[in-house]
Amino acid sequence: MDVRALADEELIPLMARGEARAFEAIYERHSGAAYSLAYRMVGARSVAEDVTQEAFLNLWRSGAHYDRARGSVRTWILGIVHHRAIDALRRASVHSKRRSDDETAAERLEAPERVEEDVARRDEAAIVRNAMEVLPPDQLKVIELAYFGGFTHVEIAEMLESPVGTVKGRMRLGLKKMRETLAHGAVGT
């Protein structure tokens, strides 16, 4: 049986039974998105590799926990990566070393290789980026600081010198608006 022909949802039970080839097929499909998210969050190649490794080994050892009612396998994997990246950010104080979106020349040299997105991913990414771009800047900022920066709403409120309630409200309103925009572009989860 060529496991690469199986759907994610069929691979997970095989992986949970200890079949390394099923895990490998999952890795091949989702490691790009996982590593891209990790790098976007931690901004350092070695830390992104550690986060991706931790997340996939976690996946391998806990595959039996996948619950398809909670979303796709990809959503589940990226959720694990997100948690691990937040742990890494909070653990290693990468926050203090990171430079917002402005990388130094040295960091650019060490950055991972950018890849051309395939058509499906390019379309999907365009829909998501569009849904983010139409948000008011103050809503987009708190969403990005929270999701990609790993900051709590309390930390963001301090950073922006805004009331906590305002920050939470912006997160909620921004995500609601994004959800509505995405509904027109039909990005699956």
Add this chain to the structure above:
Amino acid sequence: MSDHDRFEDTAGAYVLGALPDDERAAYVAHLASCAACQAEVEELSVAASALPMSAPAMKPPPALKARIMAEVEREAALLASAGEPRREPKPKPRWRFSWPMGAVALACVTLLLGLGAGAAVFGGGGRTVPFESAPSLAQASAELEIDGDKAVLVANGLPAPPEGQVYMVWLVGPDGKPKPTSALFKPRGDGSATASVTGLDDAEAVVVNTEESPDVTAPTSPVLMTATLS
């Protein structure tokens, strides 16, 4: 102010992972009984789970796959040699957020455990540290085979964790707070188990408890085994 009013604006921060631990715990408890918040979390999760797609596409280095597959194949071989596939827990109910603590005791008594037969699997000349177990695991023996900043946990006589849970390894640093690791395991049919642990550099102790979800940042059930490194 009603409980719901208190949490009215919280769903966004929750799905973004931006709630401090104490607030998150309070919100999760509220969610379990609030259909309106459940619906909003579900709705906003669609947007939050799309956010990773906006990240520029990067190519993971081939060496990363090689490292991961080496570990996976090593563990798969161990599982195969044990002759018992991993078991799958029953599907979890969607809104069950409170994890059962299990009937385990909190206290870790000083009980030096004999070296298990599993040690022979790994052999080698690394430093070995025995685990101290809670009374509920009095029949178990476990030790940590340490090699640099990595270690292999070898256990014998370990009871199965509560239904739907796995054993999880945590590293306790100088600040005394347990940090999660990706080391999760279930004992085989004969009660033996192994797990690889990395990142021991500044760890002062390695502890084990049981968890239902691997995505926790702090232990949600009592510590069952402790190996003190320093």
